[in-house]
Amino acid sequence: MGSHVEMKKVSMGQAGLETDVYDAIMEHRETLLNIAYSYLRNRHDALEALQEMTCRAWVKRSTLKDGRALKAWLIRILIYVCIDEQRRRKRAVPTVDEQLEEISQPHDAFKAFNHDKVAMGPLLEKVKPKYRHVLILKYYNDLTLTEIAEVLGKPEGTVKTWQHKGLGQLRKWMKNRRDWE
Numbered sequence: 001m002g003s004h005v006e007m008k009k010v011s012m013g014q015a016g017l018e019t020d021v022y023d024a025i026m027e028h029r030e031t032l033l034n035i036a037y038s039y040l041r042n043r044h045d046a047l048e049a050l051q052e053m054t055c056r057a058w059v060k061r062s063t064l065k066d067g068r069a070l071k072a073w074l075i076r077i078l079i080y081v082c083i084d085e086q087r088r089r090k091r092a093v094p095t096v097d098e099q100l101e102e103i104s105q106p107h108d109a110f111k112a113f114n115h116d117k118v119a120m121g122p123l124l125e126k127v128k129p130k131y132r133h134v135l136i137l138k139y140y141n142d143l144t145l146t147e148i149a150e151v152l153g154k155p156e157g158t159v160k161t162w163q164h165k166g167l168g169q170l171r172k173w174m175k176n177r178r179d180w181e
Contacts, residue, residue, distance in 0.1 A: 018058075018061065020067055020070060021057055021058065021061050021064075021070070021074075024070045024071055024074060025054055025057070025074065028071055028074065029050070031075075031141060032050055032053065032074065032075065032078055033046055033047070033050055034140070034141055035075060035078055035079070035082075035136070035137070035140075035141050036049040036050055036053075036078055036081075036082055038136045038140035038141060039079070039082035039083075039085075039086065039136060040082055040085055040086070041121055045085055048085075049078060049081045049082050049085055050078070052081045053074065053077050053078040053081050056077050056080075056081065057073070057074055057077050060077075069150065072147065072150040072151045075137075075151045076151050076152070076153070079133065079151070120170075123170060123173045123174065124136070124170070126169070126173050127166050127169045127170060127173075128165070128166070128169065130162055131162045131163070131165050131166030131169060132166060133148075133152060133162075134148055134152075134159055134162045134163045134166055135163065135166045135167070135170070137151065138163060145159050145160055145163070
């Protein structure tokens with residue numbers, strides 16, 4: 001009898017977690033979509049990354065130790081998905097049709113990405129990856145340094161240092177105005 005009660009508690013806890021994961025994804029979907037887009041700069045890939053993140057989060061939901069860190073956990077999973085996609089892209093070359101389609105079809109979810117943010121993309125690619133993560137999350141997605149520290153699992157002081165160093169690298173690249181224009 002006792003094991004039946006324990007089993008019921010475990011089932012109830014798991015159901016609550018499933019609801020929490022779903023609710024968090026729905027609540028933060030625009031932020032998650034913008035983060036994916038800031039990494040991938042392609043709406044189709046951003047949407048696919050969001051789907052993959054949802055799938056991974058669902059499969060790994062039982063590994064989440066603190067429900068209060070759910071948003072940060074989802075963002076961290078999404079960053080890993082985006083990094084995987086960037087690595088895959090390096091092995092594949094997009095077709096001209098894919099590039100033209102992306103340029104000609106803007107999407108409402110990405111209105112926050114103005115011309116300057118898109119123009120910064122190639123320069124950001126030159127910044128060391130750990131610094132780039134901080135810059136993307138801070139300046140493209142308006143996360144606070146505290147939120148970024150939580151997402152990256154690093155102390156806030158480390159995140160501040162990475163932000164400073166990343167901005168320094170960007171300034172170095174921007175001194176050559178031909179790169180910017």
